[in-house]
Amino acid sequence: MLEQQLVNALSLGCVYALFALGFTLVFGVLGVINLSHGAIFMIGAYAALQAVTKLAFPLWASLIAALVIAGAFGFVIDLLILKPLRKRNAPHLIPMIATIGLAIFFNNASQGLFGAENLRFPNEVVPNEQLHFAGVQISVLELAIVLLSFALMTGLLLVMRRTQLGRALRAIAESPKAAALLGINVEGLFYLTSTVAAALGGVAGVLIALYSNAVFPLMGQPMLHKGIAVIILGGMGDIRGALLGGLFLGFAEVMSVAYIGSTMRDAVAFGLLFLVLLLRPQGMFGKVLERKA
Amino acid sequence: MEWFDNFWAVYSNLVLTIGINALLALSIWLTLSCGLLAMANAAFMGIGAYTASLLTMNVGAPFPVALAGGVIAPTLVALAIGGPTLRLSGVYLAMATLGFGEVVRVLILNAESFTGGALGLNGIPQQTQWWHVVLALVVVLLLLWRLRRSRIGRAFEAIKEDGVAASLMGIGVMAHKMLAFALGAAIAGLAGALNAHLTFFIGPSEFGFDRGVDILTMAILGGTSGLTGPVLGALIVTLLPELLRGFKDFRTMLNGAILVLIVLFLPKGLWDPLRFRQWFARAPRKPAPATVGER
Amino acid sequence: MLKLTQVSKRFGGLSVLQDVSFDVPAGSVFGLIGPNGAGKTTVFNLITGLLAPSGGTIEFDGRSLVGVAPHQITRRGLGRTFQNIRIFKEMSLLENVVVGMHAHLTYGVPALLFSLPGFRAQERASHAKALELLSWVGLDHKASDVADNLSYGDQRKLELARALATEPRLLLLDEPVAGMNSGEKVELMALIQRIAQRGYTIFMIEHDMRFVMGLCQRIAVLNFGRIIAEGTPAEIQSNPAVIEAYLGREDDEAIAEGAR
Numbered sequence: 001m002l003e004q005q006l007v008n009a010l011s012l013g014c015v016y017a018l019f020a021l022g023f024t025l026v027f028g029v030l031g032v033i034n035l036s037h038g039a040i041f042m043i044g045a046y047a048a049l050q051a052v053t054k055l056a057f058p059l060w061a062s063l064i065a066a067l068v069i070a071g072a073f074g075f076v077i078d079l080l081i082l083k084p085l086r087k088r089n090a091p092h093l094i095p096m097i098a099t100i101g102l103a104i105f106f107n108n109a110s111q112g113l114f115g116a117e118n119l120r121f122p123n124e125v126v127p128n129e130q131l132h133f134a135g136v137q138i139s140v141l142e143l144a145i146v147l148l149s150f151a152l153m154t155g156l157l158l159v160m161r162r163t164q165l166g167r168a169l170r171a172i173a174e175s176p177k178a179a180a181l182l183g184i185n186v187e188g189l190f191y192l193t194s195t196v197a198a199a200l201g202g203v204a205g206v207l208i209a210l211y212s213n214a215v216f217p218l219m220g221q222p223m224l225h226k227g228i229a230v231i232i233l234g235g236m237g238d239i240r241g242a243l244l245g246g247l248f249l250g251f252a253e254v255m256s257v258a259y260i261g262s263t264m265r266d267a268v269a270f271g272l273l274f275l276v277l278l279l280r281p282q283g284m285f286g287k288v289l290e291r292k293a
Numbered sequence: 294m295e296w297f298d299n300f301w302a303v304y305s306n307l308v309l310t311i312g313i314n315a316l317l318a319l320s321i322w323l324t325l326s327c328g329l330l331a332m333a334n335a336a337f338m339g340i341g342a343y344t345a346s347l348l349t350m351n352v353g354a355p356f357p358v359a360l361a362g363g364v365i366a367p368t369l370v371a372l373a374i375g376g377p378t379l380r381l382s383g384v385y386l387a388m389a390t391l392g393f394g395e396v397v398r399v400l401i402l403n404a405e406s407f408t409g410g411a412l413g414l415n416g417i418p419q420q421t422q423w424w425h426v427v428l429a430l431v432v433v434l435l436l437l438w439r440l441r442r443s444r445i446g447r448a449f450e451a452i453k454e455d456g457v458a459a460s461l462m463g464i465g466v467m468a469h470k471m472l473a474f475a476l477g478a479a480i481a482g483l484a485g486a487l488n489a490h491l492t493f494f495i496g497p498s499e500f501g502f503d504r505g506v507d508i509l510t511m512a513i514l515g516g517t518s519g520l521t522g523p524v525l526g527a528l529i530v531t532l533l534p535e536l537l538r539g540f541k542d543f544r545t546m547l548n549g550a551i552l553v554l555i556v557l558f559l560p561k562g563l564w565d566p567l568r569f570r571q572w573f574a575r576a577p578r579k580p581a582p583a584t585v586g587e588r
Numbered sequence: 589m590l591k592l593t594q595v596s597k598r599f600g601g602l603s604v605l606q607d608v609s610f611d612v613p614a615g616s617v618f619g620l621i622g623p624n625g626a627g628k629t630t631v632f633n634l635i636t637g638l639l640a641p642s643g644g645t646i647e648f649d650g651r652s653l654v655g656v657a658p659h660q661i662t663r664r665g666l667g668r669t670f671q672n673i674r675i676f677k678e679m680s681l682l683e684n685v686v687v688g689m690h691a692h693l694t695y696g697v698p699a700l701l702f703s704l705p706g707f708r709a710q711e712r713a714s715h716a717k718a719l720e721l722l723s724w725v726g727l728d729h730k731a732s733d734v735a736d737n738l739s740y741g742d743q744r745k746l747e748l749a750r751a752l753a754t755e756p757r758l759l760l761l762d763e764p765v766a767g768m769n770s771g772e773k774v775e776l777m778a779l780i781q782r783i784a785q786r787g788y789t790i791f792m793i794e795h796d797m798r799f800v801m802g803l804c805q806r807i808a809v810l811n812f813g814r815i816i817a818e819g820t821p822a823e824i825q826s827n828p829a830v831i832e833a834y835l836g837r838e839d840d841e842a843i844a845e846g847a848r
Binding site: 027033081084085088090093094095096097098100101102103104105106107108109112221225228229232236266267269270271273274277278 | 384389399400550
């Protein structure tokens with residue numbers, strides 16, 4: 001029934017939102033579409049898995065490990081790849097192409113390192129009790145996902161809206177040159193954004209890995225496609241958009257699987273994407289204007 | 294001649310694939326030359342491939358008719374979605390066309406009765422001869438070369454640099470973008486039709502994001518300042534897996550690494566006439582007279 | 589030639605132009621001045637079709653320009669330069685100017701595909717004409733240089749040559765001498781006078797008072813989106829509303845220049 005579907009959609013939507021959040025942060029602040037975000041998502045999942053299986057970390061610690069490692073990757077990518085392209089003032093499609101190359105590299109590297117099969121978190125580690133209230137059923141895992149996602153997203157929103165740091169980031173999103181003239185440490189904040197965005201992506205990776213109990217090298221790709229759909233839907237560069245867009249997509253997918261059939265599931269994301277772009281390209285919250293230099 | 298027969302027996306597929314990939318790289322070069330990063334050419338290739346194959350397999354159409362169908366179908370689709378899509382610029386256009394590509398892939402996947410779904414179409418008559426590919430490539434190269442040397446080519450370049458300024462030069466920007474987009478779709482469709490009748494099997498996964506990235510890599514790697522670049526890029530990207538056979542699983546990794554390195558260090562690709570001119574200019578030379586329409 | 593009647597423009601709740609009416613007579617040199625932010629470039633954007641007016645009419649030779657696409661407006665005979673130069677940086681000077689001739693090249697696809705005589709003749713003629721226009725602005729010796737390498741002043745001259753290539757009857761110049769030193773300004777002033785003598789109608793936006801007063805036969809003054817005065821240079825200079833608009837806005841340079 002509807003309430004149960006909504007509950008199912010909630011946890012899925014939260015993970016989509018979390019992934020899209022990192023994606024949209026990088027677009028909003030750096031002006032780059034980072035198509036290696038899916039690979040980072042995957043790296044987070046593998047990092048957590050290794051932490052649990054090889055280092056016997058408890059689950060919460062492996063989440064932190066994923067966060068740190070994914071964040072580190074984000075930082076290095078920014079330092080080695082995105083920064084030189086910024087210095088060169090490359091038109092923004094160029095960094096996007098570089099991130100495509102990175103994604104290919106990472107995806108296949110992980111296949112070489114870990115093999116192409118589906119790996120799983122060991123059963124003991126994954127909580128699987130179910131909770132019941134108000135006539136709906138939700139697993140502890142799903143609840144944890146929802147709570148964690150909301151915590152992270154709320155934290156991010158608070159930072160963006162209420163702190164000096166957030167104001168600085170929003171200024172950069174409007175116009176990096178103007179922000180620099182105001183004395184904002186733009187380069188430093190670029191590093192920070194890339195790192196935090198990657199960290200969020202890594203956490204999303206672990207959560208999906210737990211949710212669907214599968215870790216495999218190409219797991220980032222379908223996620224990337226959905227992330228693109230989410231940020232177009234919600235408005236590129238806007239955090240509320242990523243949030244609402246993610247939830248909306250989760251909802252739409254669950255509904256379509258329940259009432260139409262699972263084969264069309266991937267098409268839902270892209271059908272929506274296409275419609276939005278044709279009818280209202282800026283999405284729910286995006287601005288139509290291109291950003292100034 | 295014997296070594297040639299041996300060579301051909303082993304490598305004919307590879308050579309023809311290079312030609313077909315060159316067509317694909319040129320199709321995306323065309324859209325790039327107008328400033329459009331349209332990632333839909335893989336999908337157009339798929340539409341062309343399926344249309345042509347269904348024509349030969351289900352209707353028994355002669356090869357030229359199937360090829361024509363493979364060209365016309367994606368062109369019509371491009372014209373249909375071009376209107377609203379091409380109003381988008383830059384990253385939005387890239388996203389929209391990526392999305393469109395995925396929609397097409399999923400549609401193919403789901404229209405099982407027509408397209409064989411995930412299993413694809415098997416047993417397509419292998420009708421592509423070497424001369425088909427050569428002819429197609431020559432015709433397309435000639436067409437694109439002539440376009441570049443005309444007001445249409447100049448209009449593309451102006452639009453690519455600054456669409457607003459271009460419109461104030463009297464250039465109908467939307468009409469030109471449509472032309473680039475639809476013609477690119479036609480060329481990609483032709484490549485798809487030829488490819489289907491070469492490999493005798495096609496499946497939906499061949500025309501998705503990965504193929505789109507491959508095509509883009511070929512164009513970017515080879516260089517986008519002229520027609521030589523995409524062809525060179527196609528040559529390298531097709532041969533590279535063969536040359537790297539020894540590296541086994543690391544081939545695709547290398548693909549990705551190459552893409553990153555090219556973007557970082559050779560932003561205009563391998564074939565960059567400006568860079569060559571700089572190299573040669575280091576040797577003392579008479580200054581060239583002001584030539585008109587050099588490129 | 590160009591007639592604006594009660595033109596207004598609003599962006600959401602913000603009213604940028606209100607009740608703007610003036611006439612640019614054929615064959616004249618007309619100036620639009622006003623403090624920064626008064627809305628002058630918006631007027632140009634409305635005329636060239638990049639923006640649509642919220643109200644009022646814009647007529648060129650008696651035909652309305654509202655709702656007409658920019659490239660069609662250019663084809664009707666309006667050429668334009670931009671405040672923040674928009675030349676095609678990666679093309680050569682010659683190619684920049686030849687692009688301006690796009691609308692006047694009439695060969696079709698078969699002609700260009702098979703390099704028919706009509707195609708070749710038109711291409712030759714257009715390149716020759718482009719070279720001539722470049723020599724007019726004194727840039728023909730750099731015809732095959734890449735436009736990005738030009739000095740600022742030369743880039744403005746290139747834009748002018750390119751606008752002339754569209755064979756306009758009315759030339760819209762948006763701050764043609766902004767950022768130039770006085771030597772370059774004098775040069776450009778002479779150039780614009782030569783262009784006007786050839787029969788082009790010129791409509792310019794400028795801040796440099798001496799430049800405007802020296803060149804223009806009629807001037808309109810825009811302040812806070814409204815026309816506060818229109819007339820000859822002498823009339824404008826002695827108009828109290830105009831003086832107050834500039835004094836009240838701390839436009840030091842304008843005061844100093846106007847007082848001369």
